Amino acid sequence: MCLSAEAMTEDVGGRVIDAHGEPLPFVSVALLTADSTYIQGATSDVDGFFQIKVSEVCCILRFSYIGYRTKYVDVKGMEIGTIQMEEDQAMLSEIVVKGQMPKTKLTGNSMITTIQGTVLGKSGTAQEMLAKVPGMTLKGEDLEVLGKGTPIFYINGRKMQDKDELKRLRSEEIQSVEVITNPGAQYDATISAVVRIKTVRREGAGLGFDLMAANNQNLTFGFSDPSSTLNLRYRHNNLDLFGMVNYWKWDSPNDLRITQSTFLKTDEGIRNILQDSYIRNDWQGQGLNYNFGFNLQINDKHSLGARVERHNQFKTHNDMWVNTENNLTGHDLSHQDDHTHYPYNWQSNAYYNGLVGKLNIDLNVDFATAKETTDNQIDVYLPEAQTMQQNSHTWSRLWAAKLVLSYPVWKGQLQAGTEMSFVKRQSSSAITNYPLPSTDTDVKENNVAAFVAYNANLDKFGTVSAGLRYEHVGFDYMDNLDANNNMTRYQDEFFPNITWAKQFGAIQTSLSYTMKTVRPNYSALSDHIYYLNSFTLQQGDSKLKNATMQEVSINARWKWINLFAAYERRDNTITQVPMAYNNEGIMLLKQANLPDPVRNLAIFLSANPTWGVYSPSWTIGGQKFWNTMTFDDPRSDTGKTDVTFTKPIFFFDLNNTFRFKYSWQLEANTNIQTKGDVLNFRMLSPSYNVCFVVQKCWLKNDALCLRASISDVFQRSVQDVAQDCGFFYGVQKTRSRSHRLDISIRYTFNAQKSKYKGTGAGKAEQQRMSNSN
Template identity: 35%
Template sequence: MIMRFFFLALFVATSLTANSQTISGKLVEENGKPLPYANVVLLSLPDLAFVSGTISEEDGAFTLEATSENQIVKISSIGYKTVYRPVSPANIGIVQLESDAQLLNEVVVKGNLPVTRMKGDAMVTNVENSVLSKAGSANDVLAKIPSITKKQDAFEVFGKGTPLIYINGRKLHDLSELEQLNSNDIKNVEVIRNPGSRYDATVKAVVRIRTVKRQGDGFGFNLRSSYYQSKNTDLIEQANFNYRHDNLDIFGSIYYNQMESWQDFSLKLEERGTKVWNHDMKSNGEFYSKMLNGNIGFNYQLNDNHAFGMKYKAGRTLNEENPLSKETDINVDNVFYDNIKVNSYDCYDYNPDHELNAYYNGQFGDVNLDFNADYLQNGKRSNSVFQETSQTSESRDVHSANHVKNRLVAGKLTLSLPLGGGAFAVGSEVTYTHRNDDYINEENYVPSSFSKIEELNAAGYAEYNRSFPWGDWSLGLRYEHVKFDYYEDGRHIDEQSRTFDNFFPNISFSTQLGKVQAQLSYTAKTQRPTYSELSNNVFYSDRFTLQKGNPALRPTIIHDLTLSAAWRFLQMSLSYSQTKDWILNWGELVNEDASLTMLSQRNWDKSVPMFATFLSVTPKIGCWSPMLGVGMQKQWLVVDYFKESKNLDNPIFTASFNNTWELPLDFMVSLDSYIQSPGATQNIYFEKPNGYVNVSLRKSFLNDALSVELRGNDIFNTNKISYSMYSGDYYLYQKSVWDRQEFVVTIRYKLNAAKSKYKGTGAGDSQKSRM
């Protein structure tokens, strides 16, 4: 069905464009630099009526479809004189725009061009030649982008959740790569709050990082060393290299990190059955990890129309340990029952990770073909030991082992071509995933299990974009067929194996009202459970609590309507969504007297409305570049809690205030802060505000080839979280403290560093994330 859909759409598109002609060219300034965001429109002759329009890309390139020889191209941009060109020849070539002194004077009086602006479906923040180019790494840049928040070791787009992150079109699977990318190698960052049909239906937000295109041949390298000191010591070492000659580009990197961390947390649990159980727990744990990875690849540009390449990445966690100790007082019906001390130790042995991507990108007349193939293999074995010492009942030792192996094969093909004055894209993506998940408990306190998951995800999608005098329209439709097979102890479990067939439409409209850019978009999305959430393995937590996945989980369906707008240095977004079958963490009583609880996940059957709004201000005042962002998100959720209804509709407010000062002698000072208010998300209520304040000082030498940065993270030690979870007959309160307060020294040195021109975009991205 997917291939028939694919070829039918291709036939229709090809037929409709048989008599069209694609006009292309490149715009540059007087100094020869590319001119992005210029208006390029097609006008009919002799009345000069609007036919279609577009804007130039980051490199100044543009394409339009002429439908008649009696047409003309008009090129205009603020601060430059308007230029007209005929539609013949079709390749206009390089067009240099002359500055208009009168207009430029107006621009100077009114202020600088905004750092962040709307372009197509994205909010684009320019990094090159801005203060953000000296922020440090891509991690530091993203933390300063409007609507993006760094939480612990991940990023979130406000109101949308965790985004997929791409670097030059290649999906990022390991966030450590963000630390490996220097900020001065980044050209811009695009934030897409409602991704279209090209992306997997599970993707609710996308962050695209584009790097600076380095010119010239030769060898270059980029070295980085970071030292982190909190109560423990962490290290990061990396080396990137690149060799370019003519049309051949060879690149690679080696990355090593050594991490030590600790966490103190306290828990209060209450279960109500025929008896009421209360657990008061205090715990502290440590985490040790050493990891080494590297990659190598090549890109070969046959000519201006054809390129192919391959990238291989391998890595391994050399050592990972997680010792934990906790002490729990248990009361039953307000009477002392037991005191239990637990010392546990988790040790992980990882298989080497292998990831291979190959791509081809070609232009055949008006048709662009983009093909990607991916292979991924990884796995790990964990061994756990629990030593429980009980004051009133038997003590016990518990030994368990968990072995997980993943394999994935994926392919993605997209064809793009002009159609009816706009642009049409059609494609398909197929992903096959195989996962083994075995759990063994020697003492048989919980049953051992041997499970296998096989999943086939086949998708077809089409997307059409067209510009009109009054705005730009984008329409898309994605069809996904998912076949999920679950096996336990070698037997196919029919009731837990399912097939899903879904259509996911999207539509957006963008326009400009005076100096205000605005976009209204609607998307239908899904959230599929991770493979660990689908596992039926039962894990031992303690003698009162077990954990397992839920193979019967259904995907979540989300309908989202978002309005985004930008005016000079102001950006705003409003989102309203309806979420069906939301996946919640939940506690269920195993025994009627509440003496044993199973922690798992469940679908919430009722549709949950949510509203989110965000406003950011990014002016530049002399040497000071502030960024102020404020946001609010609110859900309307009512859950069952101890036989009553619990309203979880308290809004969460967030605020970030990032400041950078560029000082003489190549010094730069940054002061960044973030705070989140109490409020509810899903069936969790954050009880207290949390946030952080970071400060840094950077000095560059040798024309920025060498830089030294001193940084203090969470200097007031406020990055602490306290929350309650409400779920039926089970209540949990947890307060956690991490060693986030630390001092950091980073040294970077680069020589003729050139970023790879690799154009692979990857396939099967959402399935990789679920692993």
């Protein structure tokens, strides 16, 4: 009798999409009885798929998601099919009026923050907004994920190639931001963090555009940098056409004060070469960025498209004066006049995204090519008049493809796929009237990867995400001037990752382990020696090894408070290390692998409450490295000395937003960083950046918006940095360049979101190529 009373159970699956037919992730799926009694729940994955175990007595599924109307579906068989959610316009309007802080949800290895309808949706550019998103911070001009460093950015599934795109994208256009602190197997093994930006979905067809004009005034050096961006969109039926033109001008001045002490062993004893250098460096450039493309939505299951973009950087100019006092030659004065040409820089992507039965197919093909030439005239006035000409040429090309297959299995989603990238790079350099060798090299690197991942909802045991990535990397280095330097290297590596997440009452938690690698940028693999001044040279190393990182991290969230902690071990860490070039006091800054492991502990606590019109976003935390390095030191009896870098460094991000009636907004933001050690560098002074913002918007949906901000009010956003390397000790003091007044105005007409779904391939290789420019 007991057996006959048992209800038969089966797995029921389906897919959730939004009003535009795009996957809707992290939708709450609840299993209810006929009288609405809750039995169990599930969550849709990043592709909108879900699975839940039901029995004969269960007959209702409830689908709910913030900003969408709750939907109820009767269970009639084992396949629910596609569930299309509808936006709740009334709810969104109410959120806009109240100006609530973003809703952040911890989902395994990521945090998803709702931006639309919150004060973050009125924060100017995407770059300004992202600095306030839980889990992120702004260091200088670069955005970082707390404890993870610089992330890879995706906008609507497309890999962002130009970091200035975050200055062109407005926060009003962003629906949500996902910060992934433990990227799965589908991402390249060099990627330690991912930020996925999803823009607002708008109804309507026809022509739409938005126009933005801005001027950035440097209050310290007096430069004025205008920019403007025009985005055009046209949508008809299932065809979406888009394009963008952006003009920019930028000046990046630097005032540096560098003091150096180099110890050499001579017949007379220990010689201490003292140098006190003042460097004034002005980089000036301007250019046009433009792109165009299309997306064809064949039906709700199949779409394809293509995108082409070019970064047309006009001839740039770098002007640098180096004035040095030293106790060897007395006075050293030189001037470098550097002109760089960019004949072309093209990038393109084509994609297909489809659903065949339960199988989701995501295919991307990418191509990128760029050329760069630099002519640098070096005039040395003291101690002896001399003129040198240093020329370098670089050409690179990339082909890449990525295929991701997803299929619902048991209580989750199984992913498998492959990614391939083929890179070719040619570089050469030569200098006249100075004893440095010329270089002429060809580099080829082929990376073929395969990966598998599985995400499962284990009901009361939480959710588990596990993956394994295999990469076969072939590296060929050819020195066209000296065959003895030729090198061929092949590597086969596996990179596992696993995340377990579970909710305990109101507390969301996750625990992760991951293994990653760091491959040096192509410029770091160049043996070319660059002249900096009479006593300082710079060089890469073609024999650099890849670094590996293993990390264990924990994430916990309660209401509006979030805690993140990570412990990491790095092997073969890549960094810049000073070393003696000869016995005459000339120092070489060389890329090198550290022989001993480096350990790192990071802990951050964030809070994002809302109290009336006041919405603070605070983050406090610290980071501690354990790093000991052995250097040559002629002052010691053994000729060696150990230097430790273990002093912790602390961070404070205190962002404060006040949202008033009639679309007025005021902001007061502060970023503080204390003294401490970072890898093999010492921060000798604290830094803090205080910024004030005022913003006013008009017209329906704030279509016209004026924003003014003044940053680094007290001009203390830089730190004194030292390198302690036994035989060498140097301190660099930098004058602030971020004391700026930024005024921008934006107008939007019939805005629509592009349907472009290309995610790109070979993105880590493109990043390494771009970093070398």
